[in-house]
Structure formats: structure tokens, C-alpha cells
Amino acid sequence: MSALFSPFELKGLTLRNRFVRSATFEGAAEADGEVTKLEVQMYRDLAAGEVGLIISGVCGVEEKGLLFPSQNNLASDDRIPGMARLAQAVHDEGGKVAVQLFHAGREASSFFPGVGLAPSSLEDDPHFDHNHRAMTEEEIWEAVESFGKAAGRAQEAGFDAVQMHGAHAYIFAQFLSPHTNRRQDQWGGSVENRTRLHREVLASIRKRVGSDYPVCIKLGTEDGFQGGLTLEEGLEAAMLLAEAGYDCLEISQGLRGVRFHETEFRRNLKKPESQGYFRTWAEAVKQRVSVPVIAVGGIRDLDMAEDIVQKGQADLVAVSRPLISEPGLIARWRKGERQPARCVSCNQCIHEIEAMRTISCALDRKKEDWSEDEAG
Numbered sequence: 001m002s003a004l005f006s007p008f009e010l011k012g013l014t015l016r017n018r019f020v021r022s023a024t025f026e027g028a029a030e031a032d033g034e035v036t037k038l039e040v041q042m043y044r045d046l047a048a049g050e051v052g053l054i055i056s057g058v059c060g061v062e063e064k065g066l067l068f069p070s071q072n073n074l075a076s077d078d079r080i081p082g083m084a085r086l087a088q089a090v091h092d093e094g095g096k097v098a099v100q101l102f103h104a105g106r107e108a109s110s111f112f113p114g115v116g117l118a119p120s121s122l123e124d125d126p127h128f129d130h131n132h133r134a135m136t137e138e139e140i141w142e143a144v145e146s147f148g149k150a151a152g153r154a155q156e157a158g159f160d161a162v163q164m165h166g167a168h169a170y171i172f173a174q175f176l177s178p179h180t181n182r183r184q185d186q187w188g189g190s191v192e193n194r195t196r197l198h199r200e201v202l203a204s205i206r207k208r209v210g211s212d213y214p215v216c217i218k219l220g221t222e223d224g225f226q227g228g229l230t231l232e233e234g235l236e237a238a239m240l241l242a243e244a245g246y247d248c249l250e251i252s253q254g255l256r257g258v259r260f261h262e263t264e265f266r267r268n269l270k271k272p273e274s275q276g277y278f279r280t281w282a283e284a285v286k287q288r289v290s291v292p293v294i295a296v297g298g299i300r301d302l303d304m305a306e307d308i309v310q311k312g313q314a315d316l317v318a319v320s321r322p323l324i325s326e327p328g329l330i331a332r333w334r335k336g337e338r339q340p341a342r343c344v345s346c347n348q349c350i351h352e353i354e355a356m357r358t359i360s361c362a363l364d365r366k367k368e369d370w371s372e373d374e375a376g
């Protein structure tokens with residue numbers, strides 16, 4: 001049987017296979033972010049579908065870092081029982097689950113009225129025109145503390161690991177990118193300074209969860225536009241974070257460009273050469289670090305997943321959109337049905353969350369209910 005279906009050890013955590021559900025915001029929480037029965041069912045279905053490691057959707061660490069009003073969070077102790085129900089549902093089905101800890105940074109003002117907290121205030125940014133302002137030193141340390149406390153709560157709720165959301169335009173990607181981080185203090189300038197937030201957060205988490213608990217990061221190693229983070233800088237960041245003690249790196253994109261093909265949500269993936277679109281970045285990271293690396297982005301068939309692991313480009317492979325369409329995809333592949341994922345990467349699932357609805361797959365809806373697609 002394929003190596004993908006044998007167990008994998010991640011810092012003492014035994015995963016039943018090498019498949020990861022990449023973090024996916026489901027838009028299924030209560031209006032105030034509390035966990036719902038529907039979410040519990042979604043996690044149960046993914047675990048029953050034999051995903052090795054499920055990574056939750058974005059889970060806020062503090063109120064001012066939320067992206068959506070209806071977003072799960074671990075910003076206070078009263079959220080622990082709800083989140084514990086998610087973890088329990090996964091464990092009941094023999095799976096493992098990590099919570100993705102998240103702060104939107106300046107993007108917090110995209111869906112909420114208000115001012116997002118950013119590394120720097122940019123007046124001439126063609127990519128982002130929402131209200132934001134530069135964080136004070138004190139606010140940065142507050143965020144560091146919030147991540148630490150939220151990780152402690154995740155552990156208490158029974159999650160097997162935590163993953164920082166260090167990709168896709170949110171706070172860590174904003175600090176890492178020279179486009180959004182123009183600071184002149186210890187948080188800006190060199191790649192070492194631009195990853196200080198990542199490393200201080202890790203230290204704050206370790207104080208709460210101890211040295212044996214897996215602390216991971218999804219890292220954007222290149223921005224989607226000229227003038228942003230280069231791959232060379234992204235690789236330097238990956239090495240610094242592995243050396244600092246992050247236990248696993250999932251490799252994706254940093255700040256987004258404007259159209260879908262400049263984001264982590266690429267489309268038109270029919271040709272094999274357009275699939276697995278960040279695998280060479282994962283490979284470049286894998287060559288430089290000794291901790292496990294996860295490849296993500298447009299992986300749609302078992303042959304490609306096997307090829308990635310066999311070639312040593314990554315240790316684990318992650319999928320997001322295919323599991324929205326088919327939560328049982330991994331079990332289907334394990335049973336020997338090798339047809340590619342049913343997902344056609346149409347991105348209608350993304351339009352659903354932008355419209356503040358619960359994710360669903362467009363292939364299960366009537367065509368006339370599909371959203372207009374302008375983003376290309």
C-alpha cells in the first residue's frame with residue numbers, strides 16, 4: 001500500500017496517514033463564534049472520512065483580531081467547552097485535530113467596521129484600502145500574550161496540536177512581508193526582525209503548553225505580487241522558524257495579489273502541471289529544515305500526492321477544497337478507488353464564505369444559484 005496510508009509521527013503524535021485537511025473556515029459557527037452542532041458534525045465527517053490530521057478553520061485569539069463576526073475563537077476561557085466538543089468528535093472517529101490560531105491584523109477591518117491593527121500604516125497600498133493603523137509596541141506584546149493563552153486553552157480543550165496561521169495576508173504574513181512591514185524597530189527590517197513576532201508567539205505558547213506539544217505554522221513563503229516577499233526571504237524565514245522550534249511547516253502563499261491566480265486559491269487546475277502549485281516551494285523548504293513539511297495547494301489526485309512524498313518534496317499532503325466537496329475522499333482513495341477528487345476548483349465555496357454563508361460545494365447546488373465570478 002502507498003506510504004501515504006501508513007502512520008506518521010509528528011512530534012510524538014501518531015497520525016493514521018499522511019493526509020491533512022488544510023485549515024478551512026466553514027462559516028458555520030453561531031453569530032457570536034460559539035461552536036454549533038453543524039460544525040461538530042462537519043469535523044466528525046472529516047474524521048470518519050479518514051483524514052489523518054484535521055486543521056480547524058481560523059480560530060481567533062483576541063477580539064480585535066477577528067476577521068468575521070461568526071468565527072470560532074479561543075479568546076476567553078468560556079470558549080473551551082464548545083471547542084472541546086469539536087476535538088472530541090474527531091477523537092471519537094479515530095482522528096487527530098489541530099486548531100489554527102489566527103489574528104487578522106489589518107484585515108480585521110475587511111468585514112467589520114473599525115480599524116485593523118497592522119505592522120505599519122500604508123497610505124498608498126494598491127492591494128488594501130480598509131482602515132488600519134500601525135500597532136504600538138504594547139499592542140504587539142498583547143497579541144503575543146493572546147496567542148499564548150489561546151494555545152493553552154486549545155490544549156485544555158483536547159486539541160492534539162496548534163497551528164499558527166502565518167500565510168494568506170494575515171498578521172504573521174503582514175509582519176513578514178516588506179510590503180506591509182515598514183517598521184524601523186525590532187519588529188521590522190531584516191527577515192530575522194520580521195519573524196520576531198512568529199518567534200515570540202512560539203515562546204509565549206511554549207510557556208503554556210510545555211515542550212512536548214506540537215506547535216506548527218502555515219507559512220507563506222512568497223507574496224503574490226512584485227515588491228512583496230521573495231521566495232529567498234521566505235526560505236530564510238522558514239529556516240529561522242524551524243530552528244526556533246516550530247514542529248511542522250505547511251507551505252503556502254503570503255500576501256495575496258488581486259486575482260485568484262495570484263492567491264492561494266488558484267483555479268483552472270485541469271492540467272496536471274497546474275496542480276500542486278506550491279509543491280516546489282515546499283520542496284525548497286524541505287531541503288533546508290529537518291522538521292516535517294506539509295505541501296498544500298491544488299493537490300487533486302492520489303498519484304500527485306504520492307509523487308510529492310516519494311520525491312521528498314514534503315512529508316505530508318494537505319487539501320482543502322476537495323474535502324468540502326467530498327469529506328470521505330481519503331477513505332475512498334485508501335479503499336483503492338483512485339479517481340481524482342470531484343472538486344473542480346471553481347471557488348464557489350469561497351464566494352459562500354464571502355457572502356457570510358456556510359460553505360457548501362457548488363456541485364451540490366443548481367447552476368443558477370452560483371455566484372457571479374469576477375475575480376478570475
Ligand SMILES: Cc1cc2nc3c(=O)[nH]c(=O)nc-3n(C[C@H](O)[C@H](O)[C@H](O)COP(=O)(O)O)c2cc1C
Pocket residue numbers: 022023024025026056057058100165167168218252264265296297298299318319320321322349350353359
Ligand atoms: C472556503 C475556504 C476557506 C479557507 N479557510 C482557510 C483558513 O481558515 N485558514 C487557512 O490557512 N487557509 C484557509 N483556506 C485555504 C486552504 O487551506 C488552502 O490553503 C487553499 O484552499 C489551497 O488548497 P486546495 O487547493 O486544496 O483548496 C481556505 C480555503 C477555502 C476554499
